[in-house]
Amino acid sequence: MQTCEQPSFLLNADIVWVGEDASDRSQPAGNKVTFTITELAAEFGVTLRALRFYESKGLLAPIRIDRMRLYTRTDRERIALILKAKRLGFTLTEIGQMIEAQDGRADGPSLRLSRERCADQIGVLERQLQDLETGLAELKRMHATVSQSAVEA
Amino acid sequence: MQTCEQPSFLLNADIVWVGEDASDRSQPAGNKVTFTITELAAEFGVTLRALRFYESKGLLAPIRIDRMRLYTRTDRERIALILKAKRLGFTLTEIGQMIEAQDGRADGPSLRLSRERCADQIGVLERQLQDLETGLAELKRMHATVSQSAVEA
DNA sequence: TTGCTCCTCACGTCACGTGAGGTGGC
DNA sequence: TTGCTCCTCACGTCACGTGAGGTGGC
Numbered sequence: 001m002q003t004c005e006q007p008s009f010l011l012n013a014d015i016v017w018v019g020e021d022a023s024d025r026s027q028p029a030g031n032k033v034t035f036t037i038t039e040l041a042a043e044f045g046v047t048l049r050a051l052r053f054y055e056s057k058g059l060l061a062p063i064r065i066d067r068m069r070l071y072t073r074t075d076r077e078r079i080a081l082i083l084k085a086k087r088l089g090f091t092l093t094e095i096g097q098m099i100e101a102q103d104g105r106a107d108g109p110s111l112r113l114s115r116e117r118c119a120d121q122i123g124v125l126e127r128q129l130q131d132l133e134t135g136l137a138e139l140k141r142m143h144a145t146v147s148q149s150a151v152e153a
Numbered sequence: 154m155q156t157c158e159q160p161s162f163l164l165n166a167d168i169v170w171v172g173e174d175a176s177d178r179s180q181p182a183g184n185k186v187t188f189t190i191t192e193l194a195a196e197f198g199v200t201l202r203a204l205r206f207y208e209s210k211g212l213l214a215p216i217r218i219d220r221m222r223l224y225t226r227t228d229r230e231r232i233a234l235i236l237k238a239k240r241l242g243f244t245l246t247e248i249g250q251m252i253e254a255q256d257g258r259a260d261g262p263s264l265r266l267s268r269e270r271c272a273d274q275i276g277v278l279e280r281q282l283q284d285l286e287t288g289l290a291e292l293k294r295m296h297a298t299v300s301q302s303a304v305e306a
Numbered sequence: 307t308t309g310c311t312c313c314t315c316a317c318g319t320c321a322c323g324t325g326a327g328g329t330g331g332c
Numbered sequence: 333t334t335g336c337t338c339c340t341c342a343c344g345t346c347a348c349g350t351g352a353g354g355t356g357g358c
Contacts, residue, residue: 036312037312038311052313066313067312067313068311068312068313
């Protein structure tokens with residue numbers, strides 16, 4: 001993970017970790033070790049199709065028993081990670097690259113994000129937010145106008 | 154929408170008009186009567202492909218001189234209307250239906266929207282806004298955390 | 307046999323982007 | 333002939349939705 005010349009605090013200080021807080025862990029899952037696709041789809045509120053799609057994009061690789069998919073706890077954490085990154089506005093392609101860059105680093109269920117990349121993403125979302133707010137304000141203005149004229153009538 | 158017993162002011166009072174304010178008219182266009190696709194694309198900041206795509210969806214129908222498209226002032230206003238409705242979060246399909254419902258009513262370059270429909274759309278955008286704000290807050294929290302640890306190091 | 311859960315194609319949707327290859331007038 | 337603007341396919345992208353048709357164990 002680090003070269004020997006670099007002081008470790010600098011390398012670490014510039015990295016944001018996606019998915020380290022357990023706050024969004026939906027269910028404790030008890031002592032279960034494997035999960036079916038239906039179980040995980042229900043738990044995370046996504047469709048079977050979505051999980052199969054993430055797999056086709058290389059983001060998941062559940063075990064196969066005959067033709068059936070069996071997901072481990074690690075797969076389950078991976079799903080949580082994917083969905084979290086999606087909420088942060090990353091595309092599946094980007095998430096795939098982050099997973100790939102992270103794979104084998106044994107950093108558990110989290111993705112590294114440079115401070116700069118994080119700042120860029122904040123910019124992306126802020127622009128989207130701006131556009132949405134503009135449209136919303138316009139709609140509300142229109143709605144207020146028509147409600148006003150309804151009162152006057 | 155309403156039975157004939159309803160007084161007409163109610164009919165009108167319950168309708169919002171999309172595209173009535175001239176505030177977003179980008180250019181006066183001088184005394185030009187027709188426009189090329191490149192001119193209008195540049196004026197509205199969209200691609201040629203986008204304007205052709207809107208046409209393929211039935212939202213536009215410019216005159217043809219040989220194979221070339223020639224847009225009138227009415228087409229130009231129609232484009233402004235489409236882009237405005239898009240900013241309000243409507244899909245091209247929805248915009249097409251609104252245009253179709255409006256076509257021939259001689260209400261000029263504007264679309265009717267029921268008060269209820271308007272309220273629904275406000276709800277749609279507010280949910281999107283909520284999701285965006287949640288993700289953005291999360292990203293900012295992460296960024297603040299890493300910047301903080303960089304200072305401490 | 308019915309019913310349930312799982313599966314694999316494979317086309318559809320949304321709003322275009324992106325070449326490829328051809329045309330017309332200066 | 334070169335250069336510019338216009339054109340029409342037609343496939344690609346993004347994240348899935350939506351059947352169609354088949355399988356396996358109770």
